[in-house]
Amino acid sequence: MTTPQDPGYTGVSELPPYRSLLVVDMKDYSGAPGRHHAHLNAVIPEILQRAFARCGLETLWNETTFSDSTGDGYAIGLPSKRLPFLLNPYLGALQEELAERSRTLVAAGFSAIRMRVSVTVGPVSDSGANGVSDGAGDARVELHRLLDSEPVRDLLNRSGEVTRVAAIVSARAFEDAVAAGYTDEDPRLYVPAPVRVKRYQGQAYLRVPLPSGDLLASGFGRKPSDSDEKAESKATLSAAVTPTVQADDHSRNRRGGIGNITGTVNSLVTDPRGPVNTGSGHQYVSDRPDTHEPR
Structure with missing residues (x-):
């Protein structure tokens, strides 16, 4: 019997571990004064951690297998079994945390924070040591392409200030966690949207915990x-x-x-x-x- 160590298997490799992936991006970060950027860079992961605590999932923050600051955002990886919790109740808790934190920031002379959020799941590199190359793979590329896509950007542009979070979820994450019933949500809360960014093309799903403005009047589809x-x-x-x-x-x-x-x-x-x-x-x-x- 041949084994993966046999010469005939040259070029074949095992899949890296599957991870639930989440990344956020602060809207209008570049519009904030440069002297505020360092503070915002530090406060973004703090907000994410506090949102986990707000919904009783503080231990999940301790389960992150890798994390990465993008300057105006932050990405984390969790075991794949944690995927449903990143959608429910986490998105709602993040909306609440941003609303509360923004009041504090505005009082201190900073701008309020609104975020785009992207969620997917898939195989990515993970050494367990939060190394510089951890989190690499096609799933990570998809995560950021979704975050940069027009449909999710449009959600924040057409909503009022009360809407702090606009999320986009990959088709794989939607099918595995939402359609299969693991998030305990009505799938109709998620609106399908085609996505094309650079060479990436696929189907995704939009989710806004607290819609406002034109999203209430006209729906999630771009006018x-x-x-x-x-x-x-x-x-x-x-x-x-x-x-x-x-x-x-x-x-x-x-x-x-x-x-x-x-x-x-x-x-x-x-x-x-x-x-x-x-x-x-x-x-x-x-x-x-x-x-x-x-x-």
């Missing part, structure tokens, strides 16, 4: 902007009125001309000496009123 509607209208109009033109030399009179035009044309300017032929009959425009024949 077409004026520029989108104008571009679409222009493309439709262009397709409708663009004629097919074939040039005709008209060498007999050594004049340029237009042989055939198909499509809808709003106006046509031609040589007054004609001829212009439309339809199945003949219509000639000429500078000689006594004849329908061209010169």
Whole structure:
């Protein structure tokens, strides 16, 4: 019997451990004064830890197998079995923690904090020592592509200040934790959204613990902007009125001309000496009123 140590298995390797992954990003971090950045960098993981404690899951913070600051955000890895808790009750607890912490920050001269959150699950490197290369893999790439995607950014842009958290969940995490019933939530609380960021393309699910503003009026789906509607209208109009033109030399009179035009044309300017032929009959425009024949 062959074993993974046999030469025939060269190039094949075991999967790294599956981990539940969460990353957050502070909205408008770059808009804060530079002198505030160091404080915000330190307070973000503190907020995440306090949110675990708020919902009675403080021990989960101690189970993180790796963590990583992104400056304006923070990423953590947990055992895969902890995935459901990152969605329920953690997202709601993070909303509450940010609301309370923002009041304190504003009183101290800082800006209120709102966050985008991304959650997924998959195999990533994990040495157990929180090394610099821990958390690497396709699942980690997906985690950050989802966080940077337009659908989740749009949620915060269209919501009021009361909405502190907008989350996006990978299809795998949704199917494993939500659709399978482990989060004890109605799956209809999650809104499907296609995602395309750089070379990443996939389906994801949006979740907002406390919707407000236009999210209540119009839902989670992005409303077409004026520029989108104008571009679409222009493309439709262009397709409708663009004629097919074939040039005709008209060498007999050594004049340029237009042989055939198909499509809808709003106006046509031609040589007054004609001829212009439309339809199945003949219509000639000429500078000689006594004849329908061209010169």
